[in-house]
Amino acid sequence: xxDIRDDAPAATAKHASATQNAAREGLSGEGDTLIxxxxxxxxxxxxxxxxxxDFPNLAKFMENVKRIDVRDDxxxxxxxxxxxxxxxxxxxxxxxxxxxxxxxxxxxxxxxVSNSGRVEFRDAGERGTVVTATIFYKAPAGFVGKLxxxxxxxxxxxxxxxxxxxxxxxxxxxxxxxxxxxxxxREEEIA
Numbered sequence: 001x002x003d004i005r006d007d008a009p010a011a012t013a014k015h016a017s018a019t020q021n022a023a024r025e026g027l028s029g030e031g032d033t034l035i036x037x038x039x040x041x042x043x044x045x046x047x048x049x050x051x052x053x054d055f056p057n058l059a060k061f062m063e064n065v066k067r068i069d070v071r072d073d074x075x076x077x078x079x080x081x082x083x084x085x086x087x088x089x090x091x092x093x094x095x096x097x098x099x100x101x102x103x104x105x106x107x108x109x110x111x112x113v114s115n116s117g118r119v120e121f122r123d124a125g126e127r128g129t130v131v132t133a134t135i136f137y138k139a140p141a142g143f144v145g146k147l148x149x150x151x152x153x154x155x156x157x158x159x160x161x162x163x164x165x166x167x168x169x170x171x172x173x174x175x176x177x178x179x180x181x182x183x184x185x186r187e188e189e190i191a
Contacts, residue, residue, distance in 0.1 A: 034136045039164040042128035043171045045121040046100045051171065052119060053103060061166040061176055064159055088113050114138045133160050
């Protein structure tokens with residue numbers, strides 16, 4: 001008898017489909033892709049949770065988020081840049097909210113990109129907090145849609161890694177580092 005149990009995180013498990021793995025993570029909805037990314041941030045769980053839970057803050061470090069409109073304590077409307085000049089919109093409903101520990105959501109109203117996910121905040125001792133974002137989604141146009149999103153650097157797996165890195169920078173230093181000059185810097189050079 002072969003034992004194929006897998007104790008790896010659901011996003012990396014080898015013996016199940018993305019749907020089965022998402023169910024293991026407590027995620028629901030339509031989807032065919034499960035991703036997870038983590039970063040350790042030198043701040044307390046409570047600080048990071050409070051900042052993240054104030055959803056308009058997410059546009060400060062999430063490169064593709066144009067805006068998040070909070071409708072009530074559990075519902076928000078997201079407007080995100082898509083490939084090319086397109087935008088993708090959806091409503092999200094909070095499905096779990098444990099202060100200082102986790103926030104989970106699921107998209108509603110038949111969005112362009114069906115998605116659900118969870119952000120967890122775990123103590124990392126003196127190093128701060130491990131923040132893990134797990135996202136389960138279904139891209140429009142299936143494989144071709146995913147390929148186009150990757151070409152335009154808009155694929156959620158790519159964005160999650162970059163966004164968590166920017167979240168770390170913002171929470172540890174108060175700003176997101178960039179190699180680009182700001183408008184103010186250009187004006188000072190001209191003057």
